[in-house]
Amino acid sequence: MKKNTLFQMLLSILLATQFGFAQVDVVYNNLVWSDEFDSNGVEAINATKWHHQIQIPSGGNWYNDEVQHYTDQPTNSSVNGGFLNIVAKKEPYTSQGYTKQYTSARLNSKFAFLYGRVDIRAKIPTNQGTWPALWMLGKNVNEDGAYFDAIYGTTDWPVCGEIDILEHGITSWQPAGYVQSALHTPSSFGNTTNIGGTIAANLGTDYHVYSMNWSPFQITFLLDGVAYYTYNPAVKTPSNWPFNAEQYLLLNIAMGGVAGTIPSNFTQAAMVVDYVRIYQNTAIDTQAPTNFVATVGAVTSSTIELLLNGNDNSGNVSYSINYSGGTINTANPSGVQKSVVVPNLNPNTNYIFSITASDLSGNNYVSNPIVVSATTTSVTGCFGTSSLAQSGSFSTGYNYAFETLGTNVKITYGLLDTDKVGVVAILWRQNPFGETQMTNVTGNIFTHTITGQTIGNTIIYGVKFAYTGGMSVTNYYSYVVGSNCVLEVASIQEPVEFSFINPVEDFININSEAEINKVEVYNMTGILVLESKSDTQKIDITNLSQGIYLLAVYSGDNKSVKKMIVK
Template identity: 60%
Template sequence: MQKNTLLKILFSFLFFSQMGYSQVDVVYNDLVWSDEFGTDGAVNPNNWFHQTQIPEGGSWYNNEIQHYTNLLTNSFVDAGSLNIVAKKESFTDQGVTKQYTSARLNSKFAFKYGRVDIRAKAPNGSGTWPALWLLGKNINEDGGYFDATYGNKNWPACGELDIMEHGIFTDKPKNYIGSAIHTTSSSGNTVNKGGIQASDIEQNYHVYSMNWSPNQISFLLDDVLYYTYNPSVKNASTWPFDQEQYLLLNIAMGGFAGTIPSNFTETSMVIDYVRVYQNTTVDTEAPTSFTATVGKVSGSAVELLLNALDNSGNITYTATYGSGTSVTFSPSGASKSFLISGLSPNTNYTFSVSATDATGNSAVNNPIVLNAKTTEIFECSGTDSEASEGLFSQGYKYAFETIGTDVKITFELLDTDKIGVVAYLRKQTPFSETQMTNVSGKIFTQTITGQTTGSTINYAVKFAFEGGLSVTKYFSYLVGNSCSLGVETSSELKQFYFPNPVEDKLYLELLDEENHIVLTDILGQKLFEDEVKSFHTIDMSAFKTGLYFLRVKNSLGTQNFKISKK
């Protein structure tokens, strides 16, 4: 069994420093609080508080059926480990009799930002729900350690961070451990989550870790990253994690964990250590070699190419533009592609970009000012795979259609590896989320009413599924644009372009003697623009294989054509 020796802690963080840069945004090195459980008997009262008060109504949350006690039979230290024991036994407390007992420990230590490492064995039997987690110090929960002094926020406004849970994932195999984020943006539901299959968690020790920075929250099993929470918009609804949180260790029984076997007698969670790391050494060294340039530009997004060096190993980049601000981060010396999405088409933008380290030290040449103009948006429907959060394995289809003063928005998730999919329509400004209606399969729709013709709207879709979520890029749509859904009008049928797919030359037969044409790639980047007659030839022999968009504007109006290049 590992114990807290200076040599082992030094070794572990030498290892983390080598592995962590590629997995987490901020590496925390200084041990600020721990319990190594070195003294047998009762848990250290300076570190832990037994939460035993039953919530109003006489039952614990989620239909759990245990009493939490401060008895030595439910929590004790033995041979260098904390044992939390759930038992089948009749026990009466606070005037209520229950048939199971367990322990729920609150740390008397709360902190903001850092890394938590907990080395533990956890029960994996049916009906048991072991958990290692955190709650906001400001939670209004009668009986909690911090409630009387700091409790001014109801759950989930206080924020909840679940480092490890087992036994509540009915569609997952045994030894699948999960992590989750609970906030008001998800109405407290388990939407923002991730998980990983572990080797036998009851027989084997694992290190369950959470790395929490101002930018993101990452979860790791045995120092392997498996889930990161990083909402594109951070506010009180999505990010209550700018306040201190405290640790909880417990085993719940029944409820979401399912039926308890009739032959159950007791089970234990054995915890070798709990360690919290932060960076306490003052860093005065500012980032150097900061560069920023403009990359690809589309109708709704501008790519910024960023790089800088810093001794902390990580750089935070902040881009301000008009009333907007976007933040990203990247390891020191790594080129970062930062996509600013949700922009208006055909618009000049000035970006003021700064680089800072985790301490807030600013690069000497802050800020770098960049100018870019977004292109026109020609497509109301199509296929894409770009994500503003998470990843897509195949991508998604999108379509915008104006119906009177309403806009119907439809998205289809193409990923075949996602199950239990729920979709939420995200409005960029002001930020909001609305659950979409499932049409069939993985097709979802939502109609927004009372829109003004000629105005530009910006929306993305969050697909939540078992094990995580992925968010599309933001799409800008001009209300009233008639190119939606790719349906040809009668005038489009009379204007010809052939062959399609094209290998060398694309021939146009148009109905007007004066035509304005624009060719763009799939990202919306303009390749050429010209004024042409009714019969015209476009030489596409030099273009790469792929999908292109041709916009034709004449007296008949504007039509958009998809061109496939062999």
Template identity: 65%
Template sequence: MFISRIAQLFCIFFMGINFSYSQVDVVYSDLVWSDEFETNGALNATKWHHQTQIPAGGSWYNGELQHYTNFLTNSFVENGVLKIVAKREVLNNQGVTKQFTSARLNSKFAYTYGRVDIRAKVPTNQGTWPALWLLGKNITEPGGFFAATHGTTPWPACGEIDIMEHGITQSQPQGYIQSAIHTPSSSGATINHGGTIANNLGNSFHVYSMNWSPFQITFLLDGVAFYTYNPAVKNASTWPFNAAQYLLLNIAMGGVAGNVPSNFNQATMEIDYVRVYQNIQADTQIPTNFTASIGAITSSTIELLLNGTDNSGSLVYGVTYGTNSTTTAGNSGIQKSLVISGLNPNTNYSFSINASDLSGNNAANNAIILSTSTTGVTGCAGTSNLAQQGSFTTGYNYAFETLGTNSVKITYELLDTDKVGLIAYLWRQSPFAETQMTNVSGRIFTHTLTGQTPGATLNYGVKFAYANGMSVTPYYQYVVGNNCNLDTDQFSNQKTIILQNPARDVVLFDQSTAIENVKIYSLLGQKMLDINQPNSSLNISKLASGVYFVIIQTEQLIYKEKLIIRQD
């Protein structure tokens, strides 16, 4: 190695002080397990297990092409670095002949909560799939180190945490590495993931880190966080991460990584060290300087600003309001923003807030009580089943809400229940852009646009992606700061249907085209009527006097008109 171990440890400590406190919720500082790969030759057998048994069916998962071996030619230590080598090599093993060999290492150490740092140089050869990751100790996977003694749970119920993968996202820019979470809530699919660019990947060492607390999992590259997994609801489906996991290091070949070129010979992943940190020191000191105040308020959210200090470096905040409660963690001496969502407009809420450390020591001034009210709604909403791509079986709810003066919160709820592995992306019409939305709960997704100009017109739609397909809404127009009905780019100005306007009791249509559907909305976007295949008149006797919008759909056209109702 090119720098001394003492110098490396100092650099890691310095990096933790400068970066970790502001980017992770819990700081872990006690080194509990590591391998520095100091001895040339075979791996330390007290720390690592070679997983070589082929799964049922005679092949590894995802259509991979390799045999994993315990050969010294596939995994060995040289000059202070572990080398995992994938190579073109014909091998008949367990009755199956394959064209490639590699190594898949299991740590004989498993842990719950903490931080892992792996300094590695990752191969970028086409067709290779290097990975640094974790699986639940309870997985029922043949040949795994813990399977015989602890295997009770199949994948993905055991949970999987991918610290770093490369080679399976060919559509991404050069140097892109991915981190991902696999749980039953996504049916094991790669729905929850993030990524970033590693400079000079393949030629330089980088530190790949994962910080795992009881509250969230954060991924870092060279000490900088780039993706956090923190589901709103944590249960066995979304959060199987309250039990021990073990580490895996490997290079797979082909499959999801694509074709292996005919001129491929071998590729090597070099690992300088693997280090796991937890907090194991006894802690009897209580948190001090605990404060709580109200931050930003909208019609559906209230921000709580929390702070305190503790010798452990981390605090846990528990918040109770009505019959609801939530818990989050923050760093000592750094203000934590906790946004309570799903609230009702123009409603008063009272919050009881407690602070403690991870050892359960409570702040002396628990609990702090805060009360405030949400604001009224500035925005508009509706329900539709229209699609510009794919189709909807039931439809979706949508809402655009102006927060403050220059932010717009966009929320979509998919009403279809027949779609699995759901994820949503916000589409901007011009210039086109795609942004992943946050899953609030169930099938509800949201994203907030900041820095918007009051009075400006936005054009956004949503792509719902799911197993084996996708459905995309039209682009809806919304004026920042307005209470209004939403418009779509599909509306036509062709007057093939004429309304009697103003109207009383009934609205009459003078039409030359058959009408498939009529919807009437209030100015605030509330749907008042939804009629399929109406006659030449529509009963509106139950609607109060006022101004409405009518959306009329024919086989080929959709258009909107203002409707004035006078019932006096």
């Protein structure tokens, strides 16, 4: 019973934010602010829309050990032929009593907004030592020299919240073309755990559209219209969600510091921006949603999927799900089915959901609420915690979980180390060897589902965690598809080498050069049916009925599992 409870707790954490992953929940249609950078020649930036932030922070240096001066020189920022050029240059420059060897530009938008979508079409420098960024800060940030600081700067960073739409050059351990998005909050800042990223081709030569979609429920990042990371805390607090107040845009290139060493032959690098566009929904809406339906989708031992759909003239529908575990608030475009996976559920338990639909203006569906119910299944899976490593090492360790869902197996790993940042996870299959990128659920928890499995087959997987400055690879673990938590997961990093004649009858005669401390036999539902700690080389199985079993052999801390047929 205790193992069941622990397994449910782990799976609940792993799925806590999955229901909002990789979707744009609210569509914003009305262009409220933009700069197309239209010009016939070389011009200064539009001073009605942009502010040069050039004041150095206290101490004489910009943050993160950066080495540049930001200037308002036209050689560092200008509009030319329909494009904004932000240029980082190698040149001595003295300002505010300090001389530095590099110059660049840092622009603040003079427009701030609450909720909406940002689209920025740009090509970015990929030179070693450069850190191009498209990002946002709370309008209330207390940062000397920022455009809004004099009137609104009442709040320190990161309490103001920071949304990094694009960063490049600070993830040297990632593949070429990797672009990163991040969020900094009081609960996670500096080397934040709230990070997502994707690969883009030809960053320095091709234009890409970098987007951020910000609703009251979640923040989603997109590359060329494709969502790749969604931030959506299940329970929003001021600590993890300071994103309920206006923010403004920043465009800049930083030099050195966490971007690494600047080569001696560096001369200059440019970020070229085609346009910046901000969308919101501005129309007054007085019509309530129509055609609201709610049904039950996939059900597991710890989750229930709810399928929601409704129509509204505004283009978006908001849903509120109330049940014994709390409330989930979400939204989706009108007429598009929303899948909400409710986490943190107990196995073999009936849940009743009361679901309401409204629009973002607060107009309610006429027949609210719709009530649906479903019963979770029993647990079929295994879990564990370990610090064993094939390569590298773990300061604390990791959780792992394997759950059978029909003919699929959901594999989830959570890194427990707190001294590793910028973590990504690659699932390793042992034989034949293969690598698969895992999906980030939240923090340092990653998951991947392998499909088309056969009940009773053994699968063997581990995970490579890559992070700033290195990598650590977990032990390989074997899992028998369809078995449950009583069996747990067998480490095969140092397998126990043993053999026996299979099929068996009356007795199991185990041959092994290792000292066998314990032998266990499980049926195919994962129930322990025989255990021997005394005579571990000749095991009496006369009380076992015919069938297929799992034979677990232990030697010290090592364990191996093999199938066994009893005649």
